Amino acid sequence: MALRLYNTMSSQVEEFVPLRDREVRMYACGPTVYGYGHIGNFRTFIAVDMLQRFLRQSGYSVHYVMNITDVDDKIIRNAAQDGVSVQQYTAKFEKAFVEDAAMIGIEQPTLVRATEHITQMADFVARLVKKDIAYRTEDGSYYFRIASFPQYGKLSKKDFGGMLDGARVDLDEYDKDSARDFALWKAPKPGEAFWDTSIGPGRPGWHLECSVMSMEELGETFDLHAGGEDLVFPHHENEIAQSESLTGKTFARFWFHVRFLLVEGEKMSKSLGNFYTLRDLVLKGHKPSSIRYLLTSVPYRNQLNFTFDGLKQAAVSVERLRNFQQRLSTGTFPSGSNPAMQSLAKDAGDRMKTSLEDDLNTAQAQAAIFEMVRSANSALDASEIKQDDVPALLTALEKFDEIFAVLKDDDGAKMKAVFDWASSEGREKDISAELREAVQSGRFSEAEIEKKIAEMETARRGRNFKVSDALRSELTGAGIVIENTKDGVRWRRK
RNA sequence: GGCGCGGUACCCAAGUGGUAAGGGAGAGGUCUGCAAAACCUUUAUGCGUCGGUUCGAUUCCGACCCGCGCCUCCA
Numbered sequence: 001m002a003l004r005l006y007n008t009m010s011s012q013v014e015e016f017v018p019l020r021d022r023e024v025r026m027y028a029c030g031p032t033v034y035g036y037g038h039i040g041n042f043r044t045f046i047a048v049d050m051l052q053r054f055l056r057q058s059g060y061s062v063h064y065v066m067n068i069t070d071v072d073d074k075i076i077r078n079a080a081q082d083g084v085s086v087q088q089y090t091a092k093f094e095k096a097f098v099e100d101a102a103m104i105g106i107e108q109p110t111l112v113r114a115t116e117h118i119t120q121m122a123d124f125v126a127r128l129v130k131k132d133i134a135y136r137t138e139d140g141s142y143y144f145r146i147a148s149f150p151q152y153g154k155l156s157k158k159d160f161g162g163m164l165d166g167a168r169v170d171l172d173e174y175d176k177d178s179a180r181d182f183a184l185w186k187a188p189k190p191g192e193a194f195w196d197t198s199i200g201p202g203r204p205g206w207h208l209e210c211s212v213m214s215m216e217e218l219g220e221t222f223d224l225h226a227g228g229e230d231l232v233f234p235h236h237e238n239e240i241a242q243s244e245s246l247t248g249k250t251f252a253r254f255w256f257h258v259r260f261l262l263v264e265g266e267k268m269s270k271s272l273g274n275f276y277t278l279r280d281l282v283l284k285g286h287k288p289s290s291i292r293y294l295l296t297s298v299p300y301r302n303q304l305n306f307t308f309d310g311l312k313q314a315a316v317s318v319e320r321l322r323n324f325q326q327r328l329s330t331g332t333f334p335s336g337s338n339p340a341m342q343s344l345a346k347d348a349g350d351r352m353k354t355s356l357e358d359d360l361n362t363a364q365a366q367a368a369i370f371e372m373v374r375s376a377n378s379a380l381d382a383s384e385i386k387q388d389d390v391p392a393l394l395t396a397l398e399k400f401d402e403i404f405a406v407l408k409d410d411d412g413a414k415m416k417a418v419f420d421w422a423s424s425e426g427r428e429k430d431i432s433a434e435l436r437e438a439v440q441s442g443r444f445s446e447a448e449i450e451k452k453i454a455e456m457e458t459a460r461r462g463r464n465f466k467v468s469d470a471l472r473s474e475l476t477g478a479g480i481v482i483e484n485t486k487d488g489v490r491w492r493r494k
Numbered sequence: 495g496g497c498g499c500g501g502u503a504c505c506c507a508a509g510u511g512g513u514a515a516g517g518g519a520g521a522g523g524u525c526u527g528c529a530a531a532a533c534c535u536u537u538a539u540g541c542g543u544c545g546g547u548u549c550g551a552u553u554c555c556g557a558c559c560c561g562c563g564c565c566u567c568c569a
Contacts, residue, residue, distance in 0.1 A: 011498090031569080044569040072567070157497060158565075182567090206567045228569030229498095235567070259499080260563065267562075297517080298507070303500065303562065310506055313518040320517080323531060355508095363508045367516035374516095374533085381525085381533055465527060472529065483530050490531085 003058065003357045005051075005224075006301055008232060008255035009155055013359050016254060018223045023061050025218040026052065027252070028109065029210055029227035029235065030066040033093035034074045036277040037100050039295070039306060040268055044228045044258040046292060047300035047360070049106045051226070051256065053403050054356050064109040065217045067210055068094055071115050071203055076192055086193050090115075100278045103414050105292050105405035112217060114209040121204045121212045122197035124246070125184050129199070133245050135177065140187035140200050146180045149241045155255060156233035182238050184208050207238040211251070215243065225252035229259055261295075261304040268306075281311075282418040283427075285434025287411040290315035296362050296404055317370075318406050322492070324373045325397055325407060327380060328390050331487050337388035341379060345392040348372035349399055356403065369400045412442050412493060441479025441493055449480060453489050456482070 003016045018024045028048045031037055037045075045066075052064050069075075070090040079089035094113075101108060114121075125142050128134035133148045146152050146160065153160050160180060183205040188194035194201045214222065220243075227236065236255065243251040260267070263274040281291055294314035298304035348368050355364035376393055379385050385393075401407040419439045422431050444452075452471050459467035472482055475491075483490045 029569080032567085038569085041569045047569095069567095074567090156564080159496085230564065230568060233497095233564065238567095258569070260569070262562075265561090267568095269568090294506090301499085302507090305506075307506080309518085313506060316519095317517050320531095327531075361508075363517095364515075367508065370516055377532055378534090460527085463527080469528060476529080481530060484526090484528095485531080 003054070004359055005254060005256060006359050008257050011157070014254075016224075018060065019221065019253065022059060023063065024055050024224065025063045025222035026065070026224040026226065027210070027214040027218060027222065028064070028066045028225075029231055030068050030111070031097050032069040032072055032074065033090045033097055034072070034078050035093060036279055037097055038268065038275060038277045039263070039281065039291070040228075040261050042100070042104050042106075042278055042291075043261045043295050043300075043304060043306075044226075045101060045106055046104060046295050047258045048226045048256070050296060050300075050362065050403055051224075051360060052109070053107065053405075054360065057399070057402050063218060065214065066109040066111055067213050068097070068111055068113045069206065069209065070094065070113050071193070072206060080191075087115075099417075103282075103288050103417070104278060104295075105288070110217065112213045114204060114213070117209065117213055117216070118195045118197060118204065120216060121208050122185070122195075122199045124208065124212050124242075125199050128184065128242065128246055131246070133242075134184055136199075137176065137187075140202060141183060142185035142199065143176050143181040144184050144238065144242055145177060146182075146241065147178060149245045151244075152241050153237065155237050155240055158233065158237075182207065182234065184242065207235055207242065210235070211239045211243040214239075214252075215247075220247045220249050220251075222252055224254040224256055226256040226258070229257045232257055258300045259303055261306050263306045265305055265307075279418055279421070280430075282415055283422060283430050283432060283435055285415075285432045285438055286311055287315060287318075287438075288414050289318050289406045289409075289411050293318050293404070293406045296406075297366060299359070299361050299363055301359070321369070321373065321397070322407055322409065324377060325394070326490060326492060327377070328385075328394055328397075330490050331380070331385075331390075331485075333385055333387045333390060335388075336386040338379070338384055338386050341376065341385055341389035342392055344372055344375050344379075345389070345396045349396045352396075352400060352403075362404075365400070365403070369397070372396060409493070412438065415439055416442065438479065444475070444478055444480065449475065449491060453482065453491060457489060460484075 004013050005016045006013045028045070030045075031041060052062050055062050071086060075086055075090060079086045082089060098108065098111075125134055128144070129136065129142070132145075134142050134144055136142050185199060185202050185208070186205055187200070187202045192203075194203050214225070225236065240251050262268070263276065266272055266274060268275050278291065282288065290311055291314075294306065294310050295304070297314065348371065351368035352365045355361045355368060358364070372393070376385070397407065415435060415438050419431060419435060422428065452475060456468045456471040459465070459471070475482055479494045481492050481494050
């Protein structure tokens, strides 16, 4: 079996084979850095991250590029409102994006910035003009002539046949040849930031940057181009038009689009009051691992309904996996190996792989790991696990986590970082009691905890339960769970 | 209006032409000084509605109802 992915271009699931033997070149449309990233953004970026992780796990080397849109209308407007330069404004939110992406377990792609490719973009426009594919309007803007690209609409399956002759001229766009023609380059408006270039002053249109930067980094034809489903039209359609009409070659071979998520059953929007940035959720006391788990649990092409109930459920699911991992890694086992456990681990690994190869069916991959966990827990209870089975089972878990990235318990540190950020921004009022508590639970050091546990054990051995119970509740109050097992005491932070 | 997606148990959510994964929650039980973890049993003769094809459909086809997305630089 090989990886099969849905390709928006062909509207069907196809076998994914990169152009070069063991190398995948892929590009994702990244954020416009005009604010903090919301969970919808991160659903998309996490989906692409999982794809990228799975490709690597499957043995490919992956050249993964993501753009940062650091110039556009909203940025210019917001920066002006805040009374700061565009650069200051975008630097702040780009930094926030990188931090947030790391917090949610995204492996950082090669990031490229629009403002650092202005020259190349101007050249690109000039070349299109030379081929008579682009034209300049009176104000100094440049537009792409859609009539010059008959395949326009092939990605979004739109038929522009009757609309290309200029019959419907939009009154606002007075000097475009056709209403559908899109801006490659925008002439400066009074007071706005602009660049002086070979094609005149101005700034790039949105679509241009992705064509220029992806081809610069990955070549004229590369393997896969990703983004949210809203980008199919017009953004990606326009990228294809300008890129392919310039090179005469296929631009991206696979088009990977992630479905929008719903929040509490409705489209996320500020007016509905269900708009959440990643930081909002952490401020409410939710763990990054819970958020990531929930976002990974529904296959990327299905609608995902993000709810707070679901977030709670996700937290428990992650805990179940972590408990199992801890149980295996802290237990003691007789030497030897149990064939049943060996094949259990192998089957789980195989099923995970098969599921992910099937257009990244993450829900099934999760089911596979949970089935293994249940069986292995049973075996653990029955003392049927031998020393040599432990690494096999742990490896299956690690393979799972190479894709899902939810097992590493670094939630506390991440939440502390958000706590500190909110404090430094003067947003103490946004810090929930839950987050405060979660951060507080870090107040005991490992050494202190170990010491208290030792005291507790002494008390328990002396059947002095009053003392041991008091110690237990003190630790529980600090978010530390103590488990007394046959193999000794095991503890973890909740 | 054009194009597309979906409606599966209390919640989230896979899936298949032959009678429904997984997680959470609830109930009962085992284990246990307490606690926690874990395990077992249990919760859809049912997969939006109505027809059709078929030996047989939740899975294929048609109609309808409901929800959602894109078609205005929102991932």
